[in-house]
Amino acid sequence: xxxxxxxxxxxxxxxxxFITINCSYSVGISALHWLQQHPGGxxxxxxxxxxxxxxxxxxIATINIQEKHSSLHITASHPRDSAVYICxxxxxxxxxxxxxxxxxxxxxxxx
Amino acid sequence: xxxxxxxxxxxxxxxxxxxxxxxxPISEHNRLYWYRQTLGQGPxxxxxxxxxxxxxxxxxxxxxxxxxxxxxxxxxxEIQRTEQGDSAMYLCASSLxxxxxxxxxxxxxxxxxx
Numbered sequence: 001x002x003x004x005x006x007x008x009x010x011x012x013x014x015x016x017x018f019i020t021i022n023c024s025y026s027v028g029i030s031a032l033h034w035l036q037q038h039p040g041g042x043x044x045x046x047x048x049x050x051x052x053x054x055x056x057x058x059x060i061a062t063i064n065i066q067e068k069h070s071s072l073h074i075t076a077s078h079p080r081d082s083a084v085y086i087c088x089x090x091x092x093x094x095x096x097x098x099x100x101x102x103x104x105x106x107x108x109x110x111x
Numbered sequence: 112x113x114x115x116x117x118x119x120x121x122x123x124x125x126x127x128x129x130x131x132x133x134x135x136p137i138s139e140h141n142r143l144y145w146y147r148q149t150l151g152q153g154p155x156x157x158x159x160x161x162x163x164x165x166x167x168x169x170x171x172x173x174x175x176x177x178x179x180x181x182x183x184x185x186x187x188x189e190i191q192r193t194e195q196g197d198s199a200m201y202l203c204a205s206s207l208x209x210x211x212x213x214x215x216x217x218x219x220x221x222x223x224x225x
Contacts, residue, residue, distance in 0.1 A: 033214065041148075041200050041219035048213050086153050098167060099144070099214070101153035 003027050006087050006102040013109050019074040021105045023087030026068065031090040034061050034072045037104065038083045046072070046085075077109045115217035117203050123223045124193055131189045132220040136205030140215070143186050145178055146202040147171065148219070154202055160186060161208070193224045 004025045013019055023032070034046045047054050047061040049070065054061050058077075063070040074081055084104040091100055116135045124130050136143050141162050146154035157176070159167045162183040172178070175193075180186040190197055203217045 035214075035216075041202070041221065043154075043202065043204075043216035043219075045214050045216070088153075098156045098159060098169075099146075099154075101146075101155070103151075103153045 002102075003091075003100050004087055004089055004102040006085075006105050008105060009103070010106045011108070013077050013107070015078055015109055015111050017077050017109075019077050019081075019107065019109075021072045021085050021087075021107070023070045023072070023102060024068060025070075025087075025089055027089065027091055027100075029089045029091055032063055032070050033086075033088040033090070033099070034070070035086040035088055036083045037086060043086070074107075077107075079109045079111050082107055082109050115203055115205050115215050117201075117217035117220045119220060120218060121221045121223075123225065125225050126195060127192055129189065129191045130193055130222060131187055132201050132203075132222075133185060133187050134203030134205075134217060135185045136203070137207075137215055138184075139207060140205035141183065141208050142206045143180055144204045144206075144214070145186070145188050146204065148200045148202060149198075157188075157201075190222070193222075195224045198222055198224045 007022045031050045035043050037043045049063040058075045060073040086104040087102040089100045118133045143160040145157040148154040156169050158178045160180040175191045178188045200219045200221050202219045204214045206214050
């Protein structure tokens with residue numbers, strides 16, 4: 001079993017729809033990242049969470065440490081939101097830690 | 112500072128050749144990471160530096176791979192005797208110390224081995 005699982009793998013939505021992408025993990029973490037990757041490779045960090053909820057514009061990220069689950073929500077989706085969304089875990093502690101990445105969710109928002 | 116930069120952005124090489132990628136992190140960031148991403152997969156951790164010290168290496172990093180960060184600033188990733196399986200996007204990221212600091216990624220260096 002992978003340490004981090006994302007669902008769905010692919011998601012197609014119409015412009016304006018509310019979107020949810022889920023991330024479940026099976027290990028202890030110090031933080032969880034949501035990342036956005038556009039075609040061509042560039043990755044942008046959207047959120048880093050260790051508890052609770054964060055909001056930035058139309059994006060909302062939540063995490064439930066007890067249930068080992070995080071969600072990324074996009075309100076009023078737009079075609080420019082089309083990208084791969086990746087959940088990544090910080091495991092371990094101290095100065096030695098690494099990121100474990102999910103395989104990503106490919107989001108396509110149609111006009 | 113314009114963020115993390117990687118060079119070259121694209122590299123096409125013949126099998127058996129050596130290639131070197133460079134990453135310039137955000138200047139005050141002491142942590143630097145290399146990841147590899149193949150098509151349709153999430154990035155995989157390769158190695159991690161804190162300042163000039165290489166603190167962790169993945170088992171993915173075979174003997175043909177070596178990474179350095181000689182002065183704790185830029186880093187290089189060298190692949191010797193490239194194989195077709197090395198074809199991937201090589202991503203660099205940096206962060207400022209502290210527990211789980213926010214990561215800033217470069218645009219990546221895409222390697223194609225013919």
